[in-house]
Amino acid sequence: MIDSHCHLADDAFQPDLTEVLARAKEAGVTEALCILSAGDEAEAVRARGVAGRWAAVRFATGVHPHSAGAFADRAEASVDVTRAHAAAFEACAIGEIGLDYHYDFAPRDVQRAVFAAQLSLARERQLPVIIHTREATDDTFAILKEAGGIQGVFHCFTGDISMARRALDIGFYLSYAGIVTFPKASDLRETVRIVPADRLLIETDSPYLAPVPHRGKRNEPGYVGRVLESLAQVRGEAAGDLEAQVTRNFVRLFGPTRVEATA
Numbered sequence: 001m002i003d004s005h006c007h008l009a010d011d012a013f014q015p016d017l018t019e020v021l022a023r024a025k026e027a028g029v030t031e032a033l034c035i036l037s038a039g040d041e042a043e044a045v046r047a048r049g050v051a052g053r054w055a056a057v058r059f060a061t062g063v064h065p066h067s068a069g070a071f072a073d074r075a076e077a078s079v080d081v082t083r084a085h086a087a088a089f090e091a092c093a094i095g096e097i098g099l100d101y102h103y104d105f106a107p108r109d110v111q112r113a114v115f116a117a118q119l120s121l122a123r124e125r126q127l128p129v130i131i132h133t134r135e136a137t138d139d140t141f142a143i144l145k146e147a148g149g150i151q152g153v154f155h156c157f158t159g160d161i162s163m164a165r166r167a168l169d170i171g172f173y174l175s176y177a178g179i180v181t182f183p184k185a186s187d188l189r190e191t192v193r194i195v196p197a198d199r200l201l202i203e204t205d206s207p208y209l210a211p212v213p214h215r216g217k218r219n220e221p222g223y224v225g226r227v228l229e230s231l232a233q234v235r236g237e238a239a240g241d242l243e244a245q246v247t248r249n250f251v252r253l254f255g256p257t258r259v260e261a262t263a
């Protein structure tokens with residue numbers, strides 16, 4: 001099982017990282033994609049610690065919309081920061097990047113400029129992107145269309161059926177997180193049914209968004225199986241079959257796993 005999106009280099013995992021990784025392996029998690037915030041030097045140091053403890057971890061990096069404000073009137077500088085970080089961590093994707101109009105931590109025009117700039121880097125490096133979008137659906141699709149030729153995933157998908165279709169229509173993957181296990185998320189579970197099997201991914205987004213029955217506590221990669229079980233149940237598929245499928249999807253989008261690449 002692969003956790004396609006987690007923040008293992010987050011401060012929240014510092015006290016017991018070794019135990020967190022041990023529990024993940026014990027739960028059958030064979031690989032994780034660790035999302036980094038480009039230019040965050042303290043996190044980069046912790047990321048080295050993660051890589052040193054688990055060979056099967058890979059990295060993605062980008063300027064999150066929450067951090068876009070640092071690049072007001074200089075979106076191009078965000079590209080330089082991400083390019084250097086991506087090289088340092090041999091990133092297999094650019095992300096998470098996108099737009100967040102729910103929190104609006106950065107002015108929206110700055111978010112849009114930085115998002116477009118990050119997409120241009122993904123194109124240049126021919127890397128897939130990991131999209132974070134909240135209450136910004138139309139602008140997100142408009143900017144993706146403008147960029148053209150981009151492959152990627154909508155991470156922690158929480159949209160409706162029409163948004164799911166729009167994402168699928170442009171060839172993107174949908175990744176579900178623990179929210180899909182919440183009792184009230186029946187509308188979200190409806191979207192799970194329409195996603196072709198070869199476009200699904202699973203993630204924890206840990207340390208955030210712990211699935212039931214861990215809801216409200218710190219999340220960790222070892223819980224990704226709860227998301228898988230929930231998707232399998234909604235789709236009426238065997239969890240084992242779906243696990244194999246989402247693993248193939250992960251490899252198709254992000255390239256061969258480290259374990260395979262070094263085998």
Ligand SMILES: [Zn+2]
Nearest residue numbers: 096132155156
């Ligand atoms: Zn996100």
Ligand SMILES: [Zn+2]
Nearest residue numbers: 005035096205
């Ligand atoms: Zn995230």
